[in-house]
Amino acid sequence: MVAMMHTPLRPTSPLRLVDAQPEPSSTAPEAIIRVENLSIVFDVPRGEVIAVDRVSLAVMPGEFVSLVGPSGCGKSTLLNAMAGLERPFEGEITVAGKPMLAPRPDIGMVFQQPHLFPWKSVRRNIAHGPRALGKSKTEALRIADDLIDMIGLTKFASAYPHTLSGGMQQRVAIARALANQPRVLLMDEPFGALDAQTRAVMQDNLLELRDRINATIVFVTHDIDEAILLSDRVLIMSAGPGRILRDLSVALPRPRSSAILTDPAYLALKRDCLDLIRTEGRKAFEQMEAVT
Numbered sequence: 001m002v003a004m005m006h007t008p009l010r011p012t013s014p015l016r017l018v019d020a021q022p023e024p025s026s027t028a029p030e031a032i033i034r035v036e037n038l039s040i041v042f043d044v045p046r047g048e049v050i051a052v053d054r055v056s057l058a059v060m061p062g063e064f065v066s067l068v069g070p071s072g073c074g075k076s077t078l079l080n081a082m083a084g085l086e087r088p089f090e091g092e093i094t095v096a097g098k099p100m101l102a103p104r105p106d107i108g109m110v111f112q113q114p115h116l117f118p119w120k121s122v123r124r125n126i127a128h129g130p131r132a133l134g135k136s137k138t139e140a141l142r143i144a145d146d147l148i149d150m151i152g153l154t155k156f157a158s159a160y161p162h163t164l165s166g167g168m169q170q171r172v173a174i175a176r177a178l179a180n181q182p183r184v185l186l187m188d189e190p191f192g193a194l195d196a197q198t199r200a201v202m203q204d205n206l207l208e209l210r211d212r213i214n215a216t217i218v219f220v221t222h223d224i225d226e227a228i229l230l231s232d233r234v235l236i237m238s239a240g241p242g243r244i245l246r247d248l249s250v251a252l253p254r255p256r257s258s259a260i261l262t263d264p265a266y267l268a269l270k271r272d273c274l275d276l277i278r279t280e281g282r283k284a285f286e287q288m289e290a291v292t
């Protein structure tokens, strides 16, 4: 297990969710991720799907932002675009001041499946990125060893992926994404394939890791508990075409633990979020039915 090193990011404040930004967030000058008027349209046999529709958002350095919304509302498409994986698009995406036109080593990505190299040990999976970026073997392995320590898998450094549990593999995938010391970590339902118990442990691990690496994280999830527990802000997306419906600031003190999940105030806020998502989900379903 990862050593506990909690640094409260914000002063203790009452439990509440509030609208994060009364003004368009894209006006913030020091954002590390800036999305301006982004639209992404896919050609499909029946015409076009507007996956993302004129979305603007900004993420500050060190922020943890979750994207939630009904299935098919464009969360993954938006995240992929931030990773430079989705072209062409209309609008503009800049990360650390540079336009996102292709994947970059300063932006790490973690998917629902770990996608590890099956023929490489844990250590070499994690060392792969630094090696590819020209680090010496010694340096790359040193980086890998530090991260293996951080994710609590020291005993498994020489193990091969197929011998690890799903949660352990996903920890390796996160370490591999961190090996290039990304300024931004993009995570697409990284715990979506895990059982509930492993998922809860992984959420705790990520909270601890995040305090240690201080990376900016954008996190896609279907799970509103997960979003509120982990995030500084939760962006709720609307059904197709994909738009940001609400931008909610999670004013919960850090360090956080799953104990907050039973707090009555938290539960009331969760209910508000779920109502919004349910309404959007119904709309998405009705739209799908109308098309098919």
Ligand SMILES: Nc1ncnc2c1ncn2[C@@H]1O[C@H](COP(=O)(O)OP(=O)(O)OP(=O)(O)O)[C@@H](O)[C@H]1O
Binding pocket: 042, 043, 044, 049, 050, 051, 069, 070, 071, 072, 073, 074, 075, 076, 077, 078, 240
């Ligand atoms: N490569 C593609 N070609 C055609 N349509 C696509 C493509 N990728 C996504 N879409 C469509 O774009 C819309 C948004 O998809 P996306 O995967 O981004 O949604 P999502 O919110 O991440 O969904 P889920 O929560 O189910 O993963 C959907 O209607 C989807 O069918």
